[in-house]
Amino acid sequence: LNRFQLVFFTAVVAALILLAINLRRGAVLNRQLMAREAEVRSLAVIDPLTGIHNRRYFDERMRSLDGSHLPEGANLLIVDLDGFKTINDSHGHIVGDLMLREISHRIKQIAGAGTVLARIGGDEFGIVQSGSLDHALVIANSIVNTVRLPVVLPDHILSVGASIGVAALGKGPGAAATLFDEADRALYVAKAKGRNCVVVYQEAEEKRSAA
Secondary structure, three states: OOHHHHHHHHHHHHHHHHHHHHHHHHHHHHHHHHHHHHHHHHHHOEOOOOOOEOHHHHHHHHHHOOOOOOOOOEEEEEEEEEOHHHHHHHHOHHHHHHHHHHHHHHHHHHHOOOEEEEEOOOOEEEEEEEOOHHHHHHHHHHHHHHHOOOEEOOOOEEOOEEEEEEEEOOOOOOHHHHHHHHHHHHHHHHHHOOOOOEEEHHHHHHHHHHO
16 A cells, blocks of 8 residues: 555544444433433323322323223222321421321232322322222222331331222213212212221212112
8 A cells, every 4th residue: 555545544444433433422322312311201200209100190091091992991099098197297297208108108019010000199199900890999998908007117106097989980982081080079988988998989879879
């Protein structure tokens, strides 16, 4: 190779190496951006205190029930903690937050991987469960029995209860739109019955109609 060819060849090799370095940096940066976007999307639907889904994610999943084909059926459980406000007011928000973390963990363990669990209010949780109403009631009663167990904290041993309203997804169009209201009404009945219990909307309506 003459001097001109050598210089040209060296410049081409240097340019290719620089291009490879830039491509590698670009790929790394792209992966970092994708990971960051995924993290941001995840944070947008996660409750920062309990680590479970938040109301935004819950509402999205509720909307998706309309028009969905679930041959095994679907049910909504609304769980409201009994006595939590008293604990929060008496012992402060730090203790209250510790209680919520522990209770949400218990509920998550019972609800299982096949359900949608979200914190939808200060001390209220929503569970969308695919399956039979009987299975939903097994979950609901297990939650009531487990939530009432004492929570051992560094300086306190405290207890709360759980009232749960359950509603089954109807078959007609727009059934998902009324599902939350139905479960909420059942929850109201559970509270009125003395708390720490489970009420199914359809059964409550039948009793009300017969009265």
